[in-house]
Amino acid sequence: xxxxxxxxxxxxxxxxxxxxxNAEVIESHTLAVIVANEAGVLARVIGLFSxxxxxxxxxxxxxxxxxxHLSRITIVTRGTPQVIAQIKALLARMVxxxxxxxxxxxxxxxxxxxxxxxxxxxxxxxxxxxxxxEIFRAHVVDSTLESFVFEMTGTPExxxxxxxxxxxxxxxxxxxxxxxxxxxxx
Amino acid sequence: xxxxMTGARMVVQALKDQGVEVxxxxxxxxxxPIYDEIFQQNDIRHILVRHEQGAIHMAEGYARSTGKVxxxxxxxGPGATxxxxxxxxxxxxxxxxxxxxxxxxxFAIGTDAFQEADTVGITRPCTKxxxxxxxTAKLSETIHLAFHVARSGRPGPVLIDIPxxxxxxxxxxxxxxxxxxxxxxxxxxxDIEQITRLVEMIxxxxxxxxxxxxxxxxSGPAASQLLRELAEATGFPVTSTLMGLGAYPAxxxxxxxxxxxxxxxxANLAMHGCDLMINIGARxxxxxxxxIKDFSPNSRKAHIDIDASSINKVVRVDVPILGDxxxxxxxxxxxxxxxxxxxxxxxxxxxxxQINEWRAVKCLTYNPSTSIIKPxxxxxxxxxxxxxxxxxxxxxxxxxxxxAAQFLGFEGPNRWMTSGGLGTMGxxxxxxxxxxxxxxxxxxxxxxxxxxxxxNMQEMGTAMQFRAPVKQFILNNxxxxxxxxxxxxxxxxxxxxSWSESLPDFVKLAEAFGCKGIKVSDPKDLDDAIMEMIRxxxxxxxxxxxxxxxxxxxxxxxxxxxxxxLLGDADTKNAIGARGAVLV
Ligand SMILES: Cc1cc2nc3c(=O)[nH]c(=O)nc-3n(C[C@H](O)[C@H](O)[C@H](O)COP(=O)(O)OP(=O)(O)OC[C@H]3O[C@@H](n4cnc5c(N)ncnc54)[C@H](O)[C@@H]3O)c2cc1C
Ligand SMILES: Cc1ncc(C[n+]2csc(CCOP(=O)(O)OP(=O)(O)O)c2C)c(N)n1
Ligand SMILES: [Mg+2]
Numbered sequence: 001x002x003x004x005x006x007x008x009x010x011x012x013x014x015x016x017x018x019x020x021x022n023a024e025v026i027e028s029h030t031l032a033v034i035v036a037n038e039a040g041v042l043a044r045v046i047g048l049f050s051x052x053x054x055x056x057x058x059x060x061x062x063x064x065x066x067x068x069h070l071s072r073i074t075i076v077t078r079g080t081p082q083v084i085a086q087i088k089a090l091l092a093r094m095v096x097x098x099x100x101x102x103x104x105x106x107x108x109x110x111x112x113x114x115x116x117x118x119x120x121x122x123x124x125x126x127x128x129x130x131x132x133x134e135i136f137r138a139h140v141v142d143s144t145l146e147s148f149v150f151e152m153t154g155t156p157e158x159x160x161x162x163x164x165x166x167x168x169x170x171x172x173x174x175x176x177x178x179x180x181x182x183x184x185x186x
Numbered sequence: 187x188x189x190x191m192t193g194a195r196m197v198v199q200a201l202k203d204q205g206v207e208v209x210x211x212x213x214x215x216x217x218x219p220i221y222d223e224i225f226q227q228n229d230i231r232h233i234l235v236r237h238e239q240g241a242i243h244m245a246e247g248y249a250r251s252t253g254k255v256x257x258x259x260x261x262x263g264p265g266a267t268x269x270x271x272x273x274x275x276x277x278x279x280x281x282x283x284x285x286x287x288x289x290x291x292x293f294a295i296g297t298d299a300f301q302e303a304d305t306v307g308i309t310r311p312c313t314k315x316x317x318x319x320x321x322t323a324k325l326s327e328t329i330h331l332a333f334h335v336a337r338s339g340r341p342g343p344v345l346i347d348i349p350x351x352x353x354x355x356x357x358x359x360x361x362x363x364x365x366x367x368x369x370x371x372x373x374x375x376x377d378i379e380q381i382t383r384l385v386e387m388i389x390x391x392x393x394x395x396x397x398x399x400x401x402x403x404x405s406g407p408a409a410s411q412l413l414r415e416l417a418e419a420t421g422f423p424v425t426s427t428l429m430g431l432g433a434y435p436a437x438x439x440x441x442x443x444x445x446x447x448x449x450x451x452x453a454n455l456a457m458h459g460c461d462l463m464i465n466i467g468a469r470x471x472x473x474x475x476x477x478i479k480d481f482s483p484n485s486r487k488a489h490i491d492i493d494a495s496s497i498n499k500v501v502r503v504d505v506p507i508l509g510d511x512x513x514x515x516x517x518x519x520x521x522x523x524x525x526x527x528x529x530x531x532x533x534x535x536x537x538x539x540q541i542n543e544w545r546a547v548k549c550l551t552y553n554p555s556t557s558i559i560k561p562x563x564x565x566x567x568x569x570x571x572x573x574x575x576x577x578x579x580x581x582x583x584x585x586x587x588x589x590a591a592q593f594l595g596f597e598g599p600n601r602w603m604t605s606g607g608l609g610t611m612g613x614x615x616x617x618x619x620x621x622x623x624x625x626x627x628x629x630x631x632x633x634x635x636x637x638x639x640x641x642n643m644q645e646m647g648t649a650m651q652f653r654a655p656v657k658q659f660i661l662n663n664x665x666x667x668x669x670x671x672x673x674x675x676x677x678x679x680x681x682x683x684s685w686s687e688s689l690p691d692f693v694k695l696a697e698a699f700g701c702k703g704i705k706v707s708d709p710k711d712l713d714d715a716i717m718e719m720i721r722x723x724x725x726x727x728x729x730x731x732x733x734x735x736x737x738x739x740x741x742x743x744x745x746x747x748x749x750x751x752l753l754g755d756a757d758t759k760n761a762i763g764a765r766g767a768v769l770v
Contacts, residue, residue, distance in 0.1 A: 036369075039318065044310055051311050082498065089495035095315040095335050095370050 024080040027104075028057065030111060030181050033091055034099040037063045037071040041096045045073060048090055054079060058113075058156070060178040070098065074181050076156075103181050111181040115159045116141070117150045121170035129169045136162045147172075188360075193322040194219035194353040197286065200329035202229050203362040206257050208248065208623055209233070210241040214261025215301060216288025219353035233623060233652055236644040238265050240616035242272020242343075243642070245283045247620030250603045251578055253406055255336050256283040256620065262290055263301030266308070266347075271610060273312040273343045278607025279429060280404055282341035284332050285313075291351040292320050305347045314342030320349065322357035330365045339372030340493040341404055372492060376509030376517060384464070384488045384505050385522045391462035392533030393485075393540075394422045397445065397474075400429030400606070401467015401491060402511050403599045409512035410599040413466065414438065416519055420529050423541060425453035427468050428591055429606045436595030442541070447473040447742050448588040451549035451751060452541055454740070457482050458748035459540070465489040467511045470501040471607075472744070480747030490514045549740050549753055550592055559709050561586060561661045561732040565593035565633070568659060571716050576628045578621045580604065582614035582638030585667040585738045590633040612641030615658060619645060622654040629657070629720060636662040636729075637686050646699040649725040657719050658727045663734045664689065671737045675758055692729035699725075707731040 035041045042061055049056050058076040063069070077087060084102070092100045103109040117138070119129050126148075133140065133150050136158070142149035152162060156179060163174055191199065197220050201209065210233045213221045224232050235241040238260045245256030260269050266287040276283050290299040306318045315335050319325050325348065332344045388394065396417060402409050410433045417424050417440045424434045425442040434441055443450035445457055457463065457474075463485045468474070470489075475481040481501060488505035489497050497506045507514055522528075552562045579594055580603040581587040587604060596602050603621060605613035618632035632639075639660055649656050669684040696703030702722050706715040706729070719726045741752045752758055 040306060040310065040316075043307070047311055082502075086495060086499060089493075089497075093339070093372075093493060093495055098369055 024082070026078055026080060027084060028076060028078050029084050029102055029104040030109065030179060031075045031077065031088065031091070032101040032103055032181060033073040033075065033097060034101075035071050035073060035094075036096040036098065037069045038096060041071070042073070044094060044096070045075075045091065048087075048094075049077070052090070054083065054087055058178040060180055074179055076179050101183070103183055106183055108184040109181050110184060111155055111179050112153050113156050113159055113179050114151070114153045114177045115163075116175045117152070117163065117166055117171060118147060118173040119150065119166050119170050120147045120172050122146060125169045129166060132162070132165050132169075138162065188358040190356050191359050192219065192223075192354060192356055193325050193348065194223045196322070196326045196357070196359050197329065197348070197353070198223045198227060198230065199359055200326050200362070201257065204255070204330070204333045206230055206255075209257045209259050210235055210244040210248070210620065211259030212238050212241060212261065212265060214263075214265050214288060216262035216290060216350050217259060217265075217286075217348075217353075219350065220259065220286070220288070220348075232259075233619075233648065235616070236647050237642065238268035239272050239612065240619075240642050240645045240648065242269050242276065242283065242285065243610075243613050243616035244620030244623070244645075244648075245285070246272065246276050246279075246281045246613075247580060247603050247617030248624045249281050249283055249620075250403075250617075251600050251621040252624045253600060254282075255333055256281070257286070258283065259286045260288070261301070262288045262305065263303045266303055266305040270308060270312055271608075273309055273345065275605055275608040275610045275613060276343035277312060277314065279605065280341050280400060281343065282336040283343045284329075284336050285343060285345045287345060287347045288353075289318065289347045289349040292349045293351070295349065305345070309345050312343070313345045314340075316345040316347065318347045318349075319352055322352050322355040325352060325357070326360045327365050330360070330362050331368055334368055335370060338370065340496075373508060374492070374510035374513045376490065376507040376514035378517065378521075380505055380507045381514060381517050382521055384507065385518060385525060387462050387486060387488065387505070388420060388422075388464075388522060389525070389528040390530055392530055393456075393460045393537045394420075394462040394464065394534075395442075395456045395460040396422055396424040396434075396464050396466060397426075397457060397468055398424060398430045398433050398466045399427040399468025401469075402430050402433035403467075404492075405467065405511035407599055409467075409510075409515060410434070412512060412515035412519060416515060419519070419527065420522075421534055422464075422529075423456055423538070425449070425456060427471065427474060427606070428604060430468065431591060431602045432596030432599045435597045437597060444591050445474060446471070447476075447744070448592070448738055448740065449742075450592070451547050451740055451753065452544035454742065454748040454751055455544050456541055460485045463487045465491070465503070466515070467491060469496045470499065472500075475501060476742050477745050477747050482748070547753070551754075552736070555733070556709060559707065559712060559730060559732045561589050561663065561736055562593055563709060564661060564712060564730050564732060565589050567712050567716055568631070568633075569594050571713065572629060572631070572720065575720075576625075577601065578603070578618075578625060578628055578630045580614045580617040580621060580630070580632045582632070582634040583609045583611045583668075584635040584638055585663070585671065585736070586633055586635045586661040588668075588738045589661070594633075611635075611638035613638075615639060615642050615656075616645045616648075618656040618658070619649050619652075619654045622649075622656050623652065626654075630655075631657045631659050634658055634660045635667060636660050636664065636689060636692075637666045640690075643695075646696075646701065646725065646727070650700050653724070655722075655724050655726075658725070659719070660692065660727065660729055661732050662689070662692070662729055663732050663736070665734055667736075668738070670735075674737065675741075675743070692727050696727040699727075701725040701727065703727045703729065705729040705731070
């Protein structure tokens, strides 16, 4: 027994306190990060998440202001309220970051994702797939005698449920863009 | 008027424009054009180091002791990778430095060219910001921006990677005052409403404490001055982290000493028992908080910090104040004075009575010896014999570092340079050289452990070449003392690999470098030896053979609350719980 009477494996055995002091509810937040469109910015943003063990559920990025060279990164992330606050503060302090908006916190927002589905099938399955696509307002953007590619935009949930329905009907591949989001109103 | 010049000349011009006087560096193929420019001018002094890690720590020592931005210049590939430890060290301790690295020519990037490394990729998480400059036309602007970023807001290291063809090419130089203002402008003024809330708490608190940190030093000497004024005027006790020592003077009557894992009893119990904690530029580091759940359970907490991500990161606070220490304290003092300078006098009197009882425990007491030099004794003598001198202290990492923090007193900011966040063994010697280069006439002492010191001892060559009379005060316990202590207390006294064997003869080593070596092992000879060290006009390696098995106390084991502190070897023999109960 060590002189300190500390159970081996307990956190006092380490140079760090190994217990999570903030085990709390997990929330999902959509963040819009406006950044200077310069080399390495995306790596920096992603590095923040990987380096500190934060989650990225979805990430999209594109230049939105060509004259100002500004890009908009939309990130869907998860964490306790304290972690979300940390993420926002850590993003905001980055030199190339101009602005951070928490769309989840700042009021209602519109969230949309675009997805492409490749569905292979013949006969009944093919007809059923087309019928469902119509209900979901998915467009056919490519077709052969044995396959369709559907294009659909919607919330991530809508895309998930369409994918679920297509699975037994011959779903082969999905490509998703990740979420793009804007706050509602002005 | 715009002026066209090569990228290499632009580098030197931009450094001059930024008021840089010294660059710490080491040449190589990818920075030869810049070295050529350095050769052809006399305004900027170049200090040739012996290892690139040394260059970064020197730049850190220079920066921390002057408040200016430190600058280092290294080559591509191995030059850049050798700099990485120093970059992380500066990032953790918020030290403003600008590091310039050479890179292979732009057309060779990505081809596994000779001495190519993905420097911006490697250093992205090690810097506050970094840039690969691919176009000479953007170079001067980037350098000016780099200085702005390094020193603004929460200071930190930045890196500029400059391919060799960019150094050779010509473009127009953009002077410092011509660059367009950066959108990066951290907020320095605190929210008046929050500051007023804090003032209200200050007026009524019964058991307040100022918990100050490196942010006060970062903010500049004026912030230290305001802290002193505030402490004297309110009569509140002041403790500080390792990084904030000197912001409030050690001789000040409200001084409680350092807090934290190896902090003073009175400081930690004041933190534990306070009803108002005012964090000024500190970051609730785990060496301070111990077990978060039990950290100062009954206090309201205010936190002044320039970095929003420091606030509510580990400890939730009641009054968050985002801003620069100097600016916030100025507003705080003004508002508090305008409301009639109120404090809770009766509460404070009782609080001080309690604190004085804690002080009476005299937690730094150790068993003296007449035959062996105790490390604490060595530092007490060093303190006594150098007190009042124009003195700067750097340290390595380990027990000696903690004893230095406990036994040396700092009367002003920027006098104490230590690797706190990263805990980099090998920091102290090069840092001491950087400090000495900035303050040629001052007494600069590196309080070292023998193991740490060996990690960058090649820099004695730099000290000799540039006549930096740094004093290497090595507390030689022939042990990786701090590791040994943990093994004794927490790993069943199994001393796995924690001793220093085959040590060099430090006196002969000094002679080999051409400087002075002093060895002392008898407490009776210590004072004379220290005086000899101080008086010697040149670098000294001082080999002070000390007790090998001394432990550093007080100590709060990780994950324990402040009131479960170990005060001495006797404590470690008891179950902590029982003893902790006695202490409260
Ligand atoms: C072996 C070892 C043992 C240690 N034991 C202890 C110990 O017992 N006690 C101890 O205190 N430390 C100890 N340390 C050091 C510890 O690891 C941390 O480095 C230290 O506690 C952090 O100090 P700080 O909180 O002042 O933060 P710093 O790292 O100095 O950070 C400064 C904070 O101030 C903010 N800031 C910066 N500039 C400004 C400004 N202008 N205005 C406002 N805010 C600003 C920053 O955002 C940051 O939050 C030890 C280190 C080692 C290697
Ligand atoms: C580069 C590096 N490697 C390892 C460590 C872990 N470490 C912390 S203190 C220490 C021992 C230091 O020994 P010494 O310099 O002799 O100082 P002492 O504790 O004996 O005073 C070690 C190995 C570290 N802090 N830095
Ligand atoms: Mg040692």
